[in-house]
Amino acid sequence: MEHYLTSVQKCCTLLKVFINGNKEWGVTDLSKELQWSKGAVHKMLSTLESEGFIKQNPQTKLYSLGYTLLELGNKVKHDDDWVSFSRSYLQQLAELTKESVCLCIRDHRDAIYVDKLDSPLPIRFIIDAYRRFPLYATSASRVILAFSPEEMWDAALEEPITAFTEQSLTDLSEIRSRLELIRSRGYEISSNMRNVGVTGIAAPIYQADGSVNASISLIGPSDRMEPNVDRWLSALLQMTKEMSRLVGYK
Amino acid sequence: MEHYLTSVQKCCTLLKVFINGNKEWGVTDLSKELQWSKGAVHKMLSTLESEGFIKQNPQTKLYSLGYTLLELGNKVKHDDDWVSFSRSYLQQLAELTKESVCLCIRDHRDAIYVDKLDSPLPIRFIIDAYRRFPLYATSASRVILAFSPEEMWDAALEEPITAFTEQSLTDLSEIRSRLELIRSRGYEISSNMRNVGVTGIAAPIYQADGSVNASISLIGPSDRMEPNVDRWLSALLQMTKEMSRLVGYK
């Protein structure tokens, strides 16, 4: 089936421009960005505005995302089974470690932190949650990828690899052997791959059928993480083992 | 101008069904709810799914909101000028009072809490943020309505009034005189109107032109709020006065 609704696809394309782009756009700018006629852009924007998906600044006439999307995004989070299931575990882990913790899930060929708790300490890593990023990028997402079928490895590594830091893995064979390492030891610990001076510890949640679509991760400043790696890792593994059992994994 | 894009309007209508309705929908259910043909509903859902705005459970075949909406909703919050401007003030107020605090804004004829901090105390009021509600409903939103032009009063009171508790104001003249009271004293304190046993204290943020589109509110269990009302109110008023000054109000 390939008969999608054209104008709905275009509507989604337009909204997505706002995710990684500017927070405000003019009609002409969007027209250039999307290669649509000004008339088409304007008609799309005013339709979306009438629905609360877009708002227009009365002074500057520029458009930005509307509050109905805030409602929808909040509903996604509150309806999510992984989020409601994991909340108390995240709190427990945050309490114990005083570091930032998060729940990572896979959505198609991307990863997203769908829930998080930031460390209460003055020096802390603030997790940039609710945003899509590549599966190979962080310890939490690499754990998910490692335990996914090989087709997923291919899909995730198909697009050009982004290096987030100097120490990011960029070579395909390097990434693949890293994934094999994760698969064999059952967890991931990495430093400086997504953010310099930051260490992440991540473990997978196994589902009833043995597949993995979610992971729990602990992220903090490397110098504070390193002395505690063994303690935090065993606490994390114990927790994810228990969580896996509860969702039916044997 | 009335030539909106029909299928985009319908796409928005479909997505909004998920906000207040079930978290999962089948094609037939949505077809009945929206009075569209099954074919049309299916085509819309599969288009939105291909864009990540909707996801389908492979087992049950039921549809729910997709993670791209989580990304968009998060962007709305992070791009919002009121949210970034108010964050430190909310923290300050939360620190002082140990009660839940929030930032309320008006969007057309609705109110939304666009940011919040929940009380750290074991007994606390958890603010249901990021959801639209009527302007007449809570102390925070009534403050905004009170200082809005009278056309807004008419618009907000046009729809049938929802009573959230036994003590909610439902009579139109009762609401209007309440708004006049708020306008004359410059703040709102109310109990049991949205939630039984809960008291809210709210004050407006005035913009450069004297208009009001945002307010700060303090919400907590009535028995803990009452002994502190005077202290909290003066702290709140001092804060909103300072905030109003900073956005250009004289």
Next chain:
DNA sequence: AAACAGTGTTCACTATATGTGAACGAATTA
């Protein structure tokens, strides 16, 4: 003060996308 160069916005028309409603296969229930 006048011309200009930007906006966002509007419009009528033709090519194009879209909703219909019946038919399909796959589950699930009787």
Next chain:
DNA sequence: TAATTCGTTCACATATAGTGAACACTGTTT
């Protein structure tokens, strides 16, 4: 095994959407 109910597919008649030029406005430049 028959009946029901689900999501999904399809071809065609009909309603919709993109075009690109013209518009009204704003602020700037001459």
